[in-house]
Amino acid sequence: MSDITTNPELAIAMRGVTKIFGDDPQTALALLRSGKTKTEVQTETNHVVGLDNVSLDIAKGQIFVVMGLSGSGKSTLIRHVNRLIEPTAGEIIVNGTDVLKMDLDALRTYRRTQIAMVFQKFGLLPHRSVIDNVAYGLEVRGVGKDERLATAAKWIETVGLSGYEQSQPRQLSGGQQQRVGLARALAMDTDIILMDEAFSALDPLIRSGMQDQLIELQKSLGKTILFITHDFDEALKIGDRIAVLKDGALQQEGKPEDIVLRPANEHIEEFVREVNKARAIHVRSIMTKGPGEPCKILVPRDARCEDVLPLFAEHEWVGVQDENGIQIGSITAKQVIRALARHTPAPVDAVA
């Protein structure tokens, strides 16, 4: 296990994390280990398997999305990282420290200083003003009043809520309330932020705006963000890496395009079929690598298929450049179409 405690690249590492809800989880755990399924364990012992042997490596400075339908255990998973839920078995290492070995005092210090969380239902304190809500984590940490209010004011401005400092949370719309929740987490200035279905309660346009803002913030701040969602499109849009969870077990983990291009099983295929692949696939993952012939038109390296499609109306080749403007590859319309067409079921007459 020394590799996961000492690897400085990893923000969060989970090994074999299993959670069983019930009075006697150890018996149910033994059953689960003996090869019974989640449903069998539930009918035999009336214990619910929340997580089944989940192992994840989350590198620093990325947005890691855990995707799953309701009941897949994703909210249980994220609550293990700051130990709002205790696992039945497994190991959780955050920034090189074993979270499960902490005593209560150490755990509180860890929650106050190393990890912040944003909630689906916002979890704002209704009796406090916006600025006092944003300053809450710092207040718990013991930061002086002037300093914490100054920090809070700065983050309120960053999330675009200037002028609402003295408002009460209930006077704000859902989107604004979640901005307060986000500012409250950002004000903690922790390396890791947990986001539990943070945007699920918002309507689509506001959600899209919040996603863009989160991507921007992550780029400028370099935080590690563990993001939970049930929305595959959202996962593809913001995730650097995605893990798919079903019935408490990990189905597949990888880059967004890995999941779209090579879904590991039937369950993931179902998601992929519904999704806008042109948005999910980065051109750099399917381009012809190497400088090649210089192209007339260049796109940045994080461009997606939907960004280059309109360009093919005028150009045969589109080049891909890195941050320094140097061409690192090129792509044709054919390559894009091939990538998009993969895994789409063949038309009936073609089979016949």
Next chain:
Amino acid sequence: MFPELIDTRPLRRAVDDALNWVVREWGGAFEAAAHPLLMLLLAIEDLLIATPWWLIIAILVGVAWLSTRNWKLPAVVLGALLFLGVMDLWEDAMTTMALMIAATLTAIVIAIPVGVWMSRSLNVRKSITPLLDLMQTLPSFVYLIPTVMIFGPGKIPALIATIVYASPPLVRLTDLGLRSVDPAVMEASRAFGTNPRQRLLGVQIPLALPTILAGVNQTTMMALSMVVIASMIGAGGLGYQVLQGIGRLEVSRGLFAGLGIVALAIIFDRVTQAFGKQLQARIGLAEAR
């Protein structure tokens, strides 16, 4: 006829002897222990009687205005107080008010910590709930007589009986209020590394305050409903006027003193309720309900 399974006479005798023994051996100690309560009650009573009537009217009408920012409630309060004055019940009303305030303050000091304790542990709740049921349903004379035997007739047993009868709703509503705080807010607070004391004082109590205030309201009302019984053992006040009215078959005396108790009840009920509503609006629960 139910068959006599065991002879209960020794049991009865044991209870009576035990009480007599307590009165004989510990009566003085109990009286000394309850002395601070008496001091509190007398201090409040002296203060209320020494304060000029117009000042008390001004204060209560002012508080009523603060609780609603509206002229209606202050007008009701003014009418009720003028009624007490005109009917020559002012001093008795102050004595009754002092008993009620002393009982409510003591109940708050005892009941809120018990409510907090109950909200934290299922076992504590399971063992205290029957006790509260007992306190509310046991006819008050059953514990009034032993208290009088221990403390002697006077204000102390009256105050203690009032506290016993009036505390349970506050304990229950404190417990309920603390437990019904939005679990999402509690979880968020926990995620930021708060300890139980920070959660209690910073989140639970502020959010449960409207419910706790409803408990205080119930306690004042129940304390007022005890004044007639309390006056039987020497509490004086409006209850004593009612008793005298009954004793002398003077219907008018009993009726007007009874209406005086109602007037006090209206004042304290409406004012505490208005404060509760104001508080609810401030923390944004009013719209959610």
